[in-house]
Amino acid sequence: MNKTINFIIYALIFILPIFFLPFTFEFYAFNKLFLLFFAVSLLFILTLGKFIRDDELRIVRTPIDWFLLAFVVFSFVSSFLAPARLSAFLGFYGRFSGSFAEIFLLALFWWLVVQNFSGARETKTKITASVISLILISNLFLALVSFFALFNLGRFFPPNAIVEFIYSLVVSPAGFALQGMAVYSAGMSVFLMSAILLSKSSFDNDFIKKSWMWFCWILLFVNFAHLVLVDFWVAWVIVIIGTGILLGIVIAERFFANGATGLFCLCLRYFYL
Numbered sequence: 001m002n003k004t005i006n007f008i009i010y011a012l013i014f015i016l017p018i019f020f021l022p023f024t025f026e027f028y029a030f031n032k033l034f035l036l037f038f039a040v041s042l043l044f045i046l047t048l049g050k051f052i053r054d055d056e057l058r059i060v061r062t063p064i065d066w067f068l069l070a071f072v073v074f075s076f077v078s079s080f081l082a083p084a085r086l087s088a089f090l091g092f093y094g095r096f097s098g099s100f101a102e103i104f105l106l107a108l109f110w111w112l113v114v115q116n117f118s119g120a121r122e123t124k125t126k127i128t129a130s131v132i133s134l135i136l137i138s139n140l141f142l143a144l145v146s147f148f149a150l151f152n153l154g155r156f157f158p159p160n161a162i163v164e165f166i167y168s169l170v171v172s173p174a175g176f177a178l179q180g181m182a183v184y185s186a187g188m189s190v191f192l193m194s195a196i197l198l199s200k201s202s203f204d205n206d207f208i209k210k211s212w213m214w215f216c217w218i219l220l221f222v223n224f225a226h227l228v229l230v231d232f233w234v235a236w237v238i239v240i241i242g243t244g245i246l247l248g249i250v251i252a253e254r255f256f257a258n259g260a261t262g263l264f265c266l267c268l269r270y271f272y273l
Contacts, residue, residue, distance in 0.1 A: 001053065005046050005116050012039045012109070014134040017184065018141055033091065036105045043112050050116075060114050068107050075103045132195055136219060139188050143222045146181050150229065178230045185223040186235035190242030192220040197250055 012035075021031045051057050079088035079100040091099035117127050196216050227235055 001046060001050055002116075005043060005050065008039055008043050008046070009113055009116065010130065010134060012036070012043075013131055014138050017135075017138045029091070033099075033102055033105075036102070036109070040105050040109050040112065044108065047112055047115060062114055065111075068110070072104055072107050075100050135188075135191070136195075136215065139219055139223070142181070142184070143219070143226070146226060147222075150226075179232045179234070182227060182230040182232040182235040183238065185226040185230075186238035187242070189220060189223045189227065189239055190246060192216050192223065193243065194246050194249075196220070197246065 016032060016035060019032055019035050079085065082088035087099075089100045091101065196213065227239065
C-alpha cells in the first residue's frame with residue numbers, strides 16, 4: 001500500500017502541471033481540477049486504509065498547519081458569502097483555478113503528503129530530492145512547448161501531426177494564455193531560487209551534484225526569459241514577493257543551524273499554495 005501511495009503522490013506532482021485533455025470544453029484548468037480531485041480522493045482513501053491496517057492513527061503536525069487551516073476556512077467563508085456562490089466554490093467556465101475546491105484539494109493533498117512522507121531526516125532528504133527532480137522535469141517539458149509556440153519553431157519542421165498538436169495548445173499545458181504560463185514561470189523562478197540556495201543535494205557523486213545545480217540555473221534562466229518576453233505585471237509581483245520571502249528564510253536560516261530542511265519545506269509549501 002505504501003508503494004501505491006508514493007506512486008500516486010509522485011505521479012500527481014509530475015503530471016498536474018502538464019495535464020490536459022483536448023476533447024473537453026475547457027482544455028486545462030477544468031481537467032487539472034478533476035485530476036486533482038480523483039487523485040486526492042484515492043490518496044485519502046488509501047491513507048485511511050493504511051491507518052486501519054496499522055491499527056494506529058498517528059497525525060503528523062507541522063508549524064504551518066494552523067496557517068493553512070485558517071486560509072482554507074477564510075476561503076470557505078469568502079466563497080459562501082460571494083454573490084456567485086457556486087462559481088466561488090467550483091469555478092466558472094474559462095477560470096476554474098482559484099476556486100475553493102482547488103484550494104481545499106491542494107491543502108488536503110499537502111496534509112496527505114506530510115502524513116505519508118514523515119520519517120527520518122535521510123528519508124525526507126531523498127523524498128525532497130525526488131520531488132524537486134519531478135517538478136524540474138515537468139517544468140522543462142512545459143518550457144520547451146511554450147518556447148516552441150512563442151518563437152514559431154514549427155516552421156523549421158515539415159508539417160505533421162506532432163507540430164499541429166503543439167500549436168493547438170496555444171502556449172503550453174500550464175495555461176491557455178501567455179499570462180497563465182507567465183504566472184507559472186514566476187512561481188517556478190522562486191522555487192528554483194529556493195532549490196539553489198537552500199536545498200542540500202542527496203547525490204553522492206560530485207559530477208551529478210554539479211550537473212543538477214547547472215540544470216537548476218539553466219531552468220531559472222529559461223523561466224526568467226519567459227517572464228521578460230511576456231512581461232505580465234502579476235507575474236513580476238509574484239517574483240518580488242516570493243524573493244522577499246526567500247530572502248527572509250535565508251536570513252533566518254543563519255540563526256538556526258539545523259533549520260535548512262524545515263525551511264526548504266516551507267518553500268515547497270509556498271510554491272504549491
